[in-house]
Amino acid sequence: MLALVPMRTSELVFRSRREVPQDAEAASHKALIRGNYIRRLTSGVYSFLPLGYQVLRNIEHIVEEELDRAGASQLLLPALQPVDIWRATGRIDKMADVLFRVDGKSGSFVLGPTHEEAVIEAMSPDIESYRDLPKLVYQVQTKFRDEPRARFGLMRTREFIMADGYSFDIDRETMRQSYQRFYEAYLAIFARLGLQAEPVEADAGSIGGDVNHEFMVASSIGEDHFARCGDCGYQANIEAARAGAHPPVAVALDVEAVTYSTPNAPGIEIAVKALRDLGAEVEVGTMLKSMLLVDETGARVIALIPGDRTLKVPHGMRLATDAEMAGFAKGYIGPQGHSSEVRVIADPLVLTRPSWASGANKEGHHSVGLRVGVDFEVDSFVDLVVVEDGDPCPRCEGVLSLVRSVEVGHTFQLGLTYSGVLPQARYRSFEGEELPYWMGCYGIGVTRVPAVIAEQYCSSDGDAVVWPVAVAPYVVSIVGVGATKTNEVTAVAAQLHESIGQSGVSVLLEDRNISTGVAMRDLELIGSPLFCIVGARSLAKGVVELRDRIHDQTIEVPVEEIVATIHTFSRDLASERR
């Protein structure tokens, strides 16, 4: 709602577009292209045309207002960063896959994919004492990430704008308070943007740190899933979610382990088929998946999960490479008979069956009737499976369901992850000790937001968006219609254009000499939530039409009341949840 200069369609950079480029798939992507909001320069890189930029500025304005209110100061850090600050934290290697490197005559640089290093460089000289803390800062900056795959228009791009904030504190407790300030500001921001963003517990990934939340908007084109319990409100990203305990079952007493010869049957699916052909009663869910992992020390670990589950690799571990699997029968690994140097870990779900079928640790052989504690031992039980629909909730008696979603924000309690390794990231405490400060970092994917909003508020064919009042490029669009557009129609439309603009509502006037159908269609693509239709017919009755596109209702309003009515409507529509 920033644009208070009344605008005319003849001045707008806009063109009717009946067809969309065939490479637009998502409805929001189609709508943003048809409406002349964005244009692709190359894969994952978009120009914001004036309409799209207006939406973007409206979003940024809301973000800035709320972060300012939370006590954060806006600054601007460089996008072009020397490689040595990335060496100092080791992220030059950790994030090598996504870093855009620039080698110029004057040295080697990185185009910042995020700004933890840069903000520490910028802030540290001004943080000398505990008296200087806490500090909250943020910026609205372009980020660069060499994404392996850009997707869905603005949804996942290689160059994008993020509003990223950082907090600096003396200890864990005050860091949590700063975190809370950002967290609450984020809830306020997304509410104003018309997005139902759910904070969910998340995994820290390469940013590092401890407690963190993702702000997720449920959407069919989301790239993430989170688990939700309808009963107690537990919500966690699928990478971080854990299921509650399934009731354990006593091991079978009347079973004996039998080994079958199953040549050329590596992997669960094929093994099940081979064992069945031999008369064994097994299915995918009664097979034990045994996977070889390597921990931080390089030691090998066998992980056991039910055959119908997906492994969640624990932190600090990774799947073994083929070379590291020397000595193990790849495709036929089982839980039994490993040397004491190989640790065996299992998901608690392994206790939910009386016996299992699995590889026999011998090329071309599988065993059935393997019992925990009898035929094989487990060193420790840890959470090893990705949660699925229907798993029990870890907090209550409820059941988890998975929700497909888009991440619009992420907040992290970093703690000492960065300050601990950078000597300049210190302050002097009351006792005179030199200590690393406690950090938090916070990000909103600003250029992703128009796509998420459009996805929520456009028809499924990407036909047109009806923008929420808070972000609409123009809240009201005026069009004059009626036989030959009499002078009166034109004059009244122009006069309303002026007075609505003066009343503080952003407004667009259709002033081109085109047919009504084209005019209406174009205005629909521009997406104002309110249309003001000035027609010869209704003008004869002393009224104009006001169409509320959010509720798809049209009312007639006396000309002299229209400014006040629009004011009421835009206020009511802005506060309403869709």
Add this chain to the structure above:
RNA sequence: CGGGAAGUGGCGCAGCUUGGUAGCGCACCUGCUUUGGGAGCAGGGGGCCGCGGGUUCAAAUCCCGCCUUCCCGACCA
């Protein structure tokens, strides 16, 4: 990086099987008529058929190589 699809005026597409010097719709330009929901008539402009090589008298079309884009997967703050 694996799997699939596609590159032909600004946009959407046909032509390719069976080689013969490029076409349709929309958009654009000019004029007139229109204007309460993507107008009508008449006239007009615009293409290195993704790039490079090859076969051939002749290549958008056949062959080889490369590039780009989109979708699924891997990956992902």
